[in-house]
Amino acid sequence: MMNDTILVYPYNGSLYAYNVTDPSVAEPVPPDNVITGDGWENPRLVTVVNGKLPGPDIIVYEGQDVVVHVKNGMRSEGTTIHWHGLPQVGTPWMDGVPYVTQCPILPGQSFTYRFKAEPKGTFWWHSHVGTQRSNGLFGAFIIKERTETSTEDLILQINDWNHDMYSDMEIIKDKYRGYDGRIPWPTKRSLDNSGLHISPIHAGLINGRGRYYDTNGTDNGAPLTIFNVMLGTKYRFRVIGTSSTNSFRVSVDGHTLTVVASDGYDLDPVDVESFVINPGERFDFEIMANQPVGNYWIRGITLEKGQNHRADAILHYINAPASQPQTSRQLCTATKPCTVLNCPFTYYPENYTECVKLDKLKSAPSGKPAPIFEPGRSKEYFLNFGFPPSVNGRSFDTPDVNPLLQPKEWSSPCTSPQCGDDHLCKCTHALEIGNNDTVQIVFFNMGRGKGASHPIHMHGHSFYVLKMGYGQYNSTTAEIIGDNPDINCTGPGKDSKKSFCTNATWRNSSWLNGNVPNIELNHPLQKDTIIVPTGGYVVLRIKADNPGLWNMHCHIEPHLLGGMQMLINESFADIPKAPDWIPDCFSYPASPYRMGLIKNCQTNQSNQNDALPVGQVTTENHPGLLIAILVMQIIMMLVVSFACFRQRNYSTCAVCKGHDEPGISLEQQ
Numbered sequence: 001m002m003n004d005t006i007l008v009y010p011y012n013g014s015l016y017a018y019n020v021t022d023p024s025v026a027e028p029v030p031p032d033n034v035i036t037g038d039g040w041e042n043p044r045l046v047t048v049v050n051g052k053l054p055g056p057d058i059i060v061y062e063g064q065d066v067v068v069h070v071k072n073g074m075r076s077e078g079t080t081i082h083w084h085g086l087p088q089v090g091t092p093w094m095d096g097v098p099y100v101t102q103c104p105i106l107p108g109q110s111f112t113y114r115f116k117a118e119p120k121g122t123f124w125w126h127s128h129v130g131t132q133r134s135n136g137l138f139g140a141f142i143i144k145e146r147t148e149t150s151t152e153d154l155i156l157q158i159n160d161w162n163h164d165m166y167s168d169m170e171i172i173k174d175k176y177r178g179y180d181g182r183i184p185w186p187t188k189r190s191l192d193n194s195g196l197h198i199s200p201i202h203a204g205l206i207n208g209r210g211r212y213y214d215t216n217g218t219d220n221g222a223p224l225t226i227f228n229v230m231l232g233t234k235y236r237f238r239v240i241g242t243s244s245t246n247s248f249r250v251s252v253d254g255h256t257l258t259v260v261a262s263d264g265y266d267l268d269p270v271d272v273e274s275f276v277i278n279p280g281e282r283f284d285f286e287i288m289a290n291q292p293v294g295n296y297w298i299r300g301i302t303l304e305k306g307q308n309h310r311a312d313a314i315l316h317y318i319n320a321p322a323s324q325p326q327t328s329r330q331l332c333t334a335t336k337p338c339t340v341l342n343c344p345f346t347y348y349p350e351n352y353t354e355c356v357k358l359d360k361l362k363s364a365p366s367g368k369p370a371p372i373f374e375p376g377r378s379k380e381y382f383l384n385f386g387f388p389p390s391v392n393g394r395s396f397d398t399p400d401v402n403p404l405l406q407p408k409e410w411s412s413p414c415t416s417p418q419c420g421d422d423h424l425c426k427c428t429h430a431l432e433i434g435n436n437d438t439v440q441i442v443f444f445n446m447g448r449g450k451g452a453s454h455p456i457h458m459h460g461h462s463f464y465v466l467k468m469g470y471g472q473y474n475s476t477t478a479e480i481i482g483d484n485p486d487i488n489c490t491g492p493g494k495d496s497k498k499s500f501c502t503n504a505t506w507r508n509s510s511w512l513n514g515n516v517p518n519i520e521l522n523h524p525l526q527k528d529t530i531i532v533p534t535g536g537y538v539v540l541r542i543k544a545d546n547p548g549l550w551n552m553h554c555h556i557e558p559h560l561l562g563g564m565q566m567l568i569n570e571s572f573a574d575i576p577k578a579p580d581w582i583p584d585c586f587s588y589p590a591s592p593y594r595m596g597l598i599k600n601c602q603t604n605q606s607n608q609n610d611a612l613p614v615g616q617v618t619t620e621n622h623p624g625l626l627i628a629i630l631v632m633q634i635i636m637m638l639v640v641s642f643a644c645f646r647q648r649n650y651s652t653c654a655v656c657k658g659h660d661e662p663g664i665s666l667e668q669q
């Protein structure tokens with residue numbers, strides 16, 4: 001680690017210069033300007049914005065116009081920024097998905113995101129390219145209500161941390177498994193004995209800080225994040241699951257957590273001892289600082305079997321001594337069992353510890369009811385997420401253009417015989433929906449590709465969670481023993497072990513046409529990311545009222561990279577016209593369609609070039625935060641305003657910007 005130019009090392013919660021031999025008598029180096037990560041002292045790449053890990057918090061009020069200038073300061077990678085959870089109504093080209101809604105911002109280039117901040121809630125921003133997010137390119141995005149509140153806000157971003165995380169290497173590890181010497185890595189197991197992403201992790205971080213534990217369980221004493229609280233005050237923790245691959249169980253010693261919102265939407269408050277947050281999810285909880293003045297552990301533990309990967313932070317009551325907490329986690333007893341919200345399995349394998357499933361919660365009274373399913377008008381789809389990374393046996397073929405704005409220039413249809421129930425295919429898989437339809441989607445996780453639970457994130461919508469079904473479990477061992485029987489994954493007479501389950505349906509046909517029993521229609525939660533448990537399913541609905549081309553994918557980053565993603569092609573003809581300055585992208589030679597268009601547009605080409613944004617783009621750099629030898633830095637600036645960005649209007653070649661019809665070959669499921 002380095003503080004600008006001084007090499008430092010961690011000891012007993014502080015940092016010291018490398019030439020200090022006895023830290024017990026030396027003055028520590030302030031940790032504020034050092035990216036410490038887990039205190040790992042060897043070189044490690046981080047990819048960060050404005051020199052911070054996590055990047056800067058973006059906190060705005062509901063309804064404000066947000067303008068973010070992004071300059072890619074990396075030397076060898078393109079990037080985009082996705083605004084996770086924001087529906088981007090009317091601005092689908094600002095969704096930040098490379099080769100779906102925009103071209104990547106190339107090294108040295110800039111791009112200005114401009115969109116409306118709505119709805120209120122806890123969101124975040126992150127790179128959508130490669131493993132940049134896993135390497136640190138993320139931050140909080142909070143949209144506050146324009147009302148006074150007596151509750152203090154605290155932001156807590158929790159993620160796993162690796163000492164080596166590189167895009168192509170992750171895919172290779174995923175495909176061929178990693179080796180130490182000639183010994184393959186052991187299969188990682190979750191607490192229910194189902195699988196986990198194969199790559200090992202090295203630590204957990206809260207707001208960019210954590211500790212590396214050696215094999216003996218001894219930590220390296222790296223500095224941790226400290227949340228200062230005042231006795232008698234109520235706090236709202238906005239917890240963001242910024243993990244790359246792992247889920248965390250979060251708790252605070254000595255304090256009951258009142259969970260009040262998830263993924264930006266309020267819910268009927270529920271008191272729990274802890275909750276599980278998966279990559280991409282958010283949970284807001286409130287605590288009352290009503291315990292004896294002191295220091296308390298905030299704990300995040302992974303759900304890995306036989307591992308000790310923790311993301312710890314300190315709840316520090318003002319006026320308490322600055323010392324490490326000595327507290328223990330809540331004792332779970334027969335008379336006072338611990339409740340864990342959002343387990344990805346049915347039983348938590350600890351004594352007197354009970355899982356509370358997410359679909360047992362209700363939205364706040366202000367929440368909307370689920371859209372009505374009208375037989376004949378509404379549609380239902382079954383989508384199976386599995387390995388090799390795919391959806392319904394289709395591994396995502398990423399376009400080399402921006403299909404949102406260049407729909408006629410890309411075609412990679414998922415057609416037979418290329419795709420089948422028993423063989424994987426690679427194509428641009430898209431679900432075509434529109435006309436204000438109610439769409440019921442069943443995410444499930446069965447067949448030959450099952451093995452791990454997947455947190456699935458939908459862009460463009462916060463879906464209504466109607467029901468969750470889990471696999472079958474041994475109530476004594478808490479281990480998974482079979483799939484949920486509600487879904488007939490393969491059709492009659494087929495072996496599910498050989499099937500990608502592309503023809504799944506409800507085992508009981510009376511459940512079709514929106515008639516699944518025991519679904520929550522009046523007060524369903526609204527979420528944009530949800531765990532699809534292995535062997536289980538999630539029933540959700542959306543109203544197709546947001547025209548766009550929306551990415552939907554597993555939020556475990558290597559699974560996304562490997563192809564566990566698809567598109568929702570929603571009301572394409574109704575997508576509003578994008579600003580002319582948004583550039584097209586294409587390979588060389590370009591598609592035949594473009595080759596023809598270029599010929600037609602030559603006379604206007606200079607005008608097109610002039611149409612790039614030339615408003616008040618400024619750059620700002622905050623150097624000084626360095627962790628290792630290799631640090632890539634993105635420079636990003638936020639300007640929140642209502643009219644701070646001038647844009648010149650030029651005439652452009654209309655046919656080159658044609659996005660008025662869905663020329664892209666997207667398959668209807």
Ligand SMILES: [Cu+2]
Pocket residue numbers: 453454455554555556559560564
């Ligand atoms: Cu996944």
